[in-house]
Amino acid sequence: MNTNRDYANPLVEQRADPWIYKHTDGYYYFTASVPEYDRIEVRRASTLEGLREAMPVVAWRKYESGPLSANIWAPEIHYIDSKWYIYFAAARTTETNEGLFDHRMFALENESANPLEGTWTEKGQVKTAWESFALDATAFQHRGKLYYVWAQKDPVIPGNSNLYISEMSNPWTLTGVQTMIAKPEYDWETHGFSVNEGAAVLNRNGRIFMSFSGSATDHNYCMGLLSADENSDLLDAASWTKFPQPVFQTSEENGQYGPGHNSFTVNEEGDDVLIYHARNYKEITGDPLYDPNRHTRAQVFRWKEDGTPEFGVPVKDGRS
Known part of the structure; x- marks a missing residue:
């Protein structure tokens, strides 16, 4: 495979939490958080580079009040059982920011x-075992089962969010056991906030790999990795192993800060591509969540001899 394919980064400016899905129709479908946090957009193109200029279509807009009225975060688009689904998180409008971390998860x-x-039809809230801050849902199918993975605050566990997995009875309903498979435990997951969030799944080399992001959304933000044997019980926490070091992080040398909240796709040549957001400056004025310049980026990654992914370092702006 051609592992030297370069992309002119940023791929799409001011789009955080990027999700790109290549469908069987040959199109790449793209959605992400918009800076205004007020709507969900979808665009498509026949090439990854084409997404830069593709016209977005608004799939859904927030309400003026209620549980779907503020901070529309991290949409993902999936194709399940011959229908399209978008998973996203939303919070309530409040006069102050106390509702900033009051998100719940929803499906379209x-x-x-x-x-x-x-x-796009609202399928309602994706209900978990308890009502608390929850976001960054993704779904994947494995051996005839549909799984849902998300980040949530457990009221009895210190920190901001852990990763959970559950089976689904349909694309908007969880069923059976809900298992915590990761919580922030290393220094690189706990800068500013204690966070595990933004999961994305790869099935390669007999293993299920799950990337995620940790720490606050400034230059400390970085990617970690979990893995499980593809033959194991994915609902058993003991099946999952967390890599002790981050697998993708800030590169001062390349001027890339806070890379994370990634997704995976393949390019036109069939190479695996890491899709992620990062800023090209370190110092941020005010709350990093309201700095709009987390740009969507793309770069090809390779596989090590031991069967694990090697993401490298975030490439410089321009053509890598």
């Missing part, structure tokens, strides 16, 4: 062949 459904067309 679209039956059209092209998700830029048709109607």
Whole structure:
């Protein structure tokens, strides 16, 4: 495979928490958090580079009040059982910021062949075992089962969010056991906030790899990695092993800060591609969540001889 394919980064400016899915129709579908946190957009292109200029279509807008009225974060688009689904998190509008971390998770459904067309129907909140801060849901299928992975605050565990997994009875309903598979425990996961969030899944070389992000959303933000044997019980916490070091982090040399909240896709040549956001400066005025310049970026990654992914370092702006 061509592992030297370069991309002109940023791929899409001012789009954080990027999610790119390559469908069987040959199109790349892209969604991400917009700086205003007020809507969900979807765009598509026949090439990864084409997403830069592709026109976004608004799939859904926030409400003026209620549980779907503020901070629309981290949408993902999935194709499950011949329908399209978008998972996202939303909070309530408040006069102050005390509602900033009061998110819950929701799902949208679209039956059209092209998700830029048709109607997105609200399927409601994706309910977990308890009501608390929850976000960054993803879904994946493995051996005939549909799994849901998300970040949530357990009221009895110190910190901000842990990673959980559950099986689904349909694309918006959890069923059976809900298992915590990771919580912040290393220094690199606990700068500013104690966070495990933004999971994305790779199934390669007999293992299920799950990337995630840790720490606050400034230059400390970075990616970690979990792995499980593909034959193991994925709902058993003991099946998952966390790598002790971050696998992708700030590169002062390349001017890339806080890389994370990634997704995975393949390019036109079939190479594996890491999609992530990062800023090109370190110092931020005010709350990092309201700095709009987390840009979507793409770079090819390789695999080590031991079967684990090697993401390298975030490449410089421009053509890598």
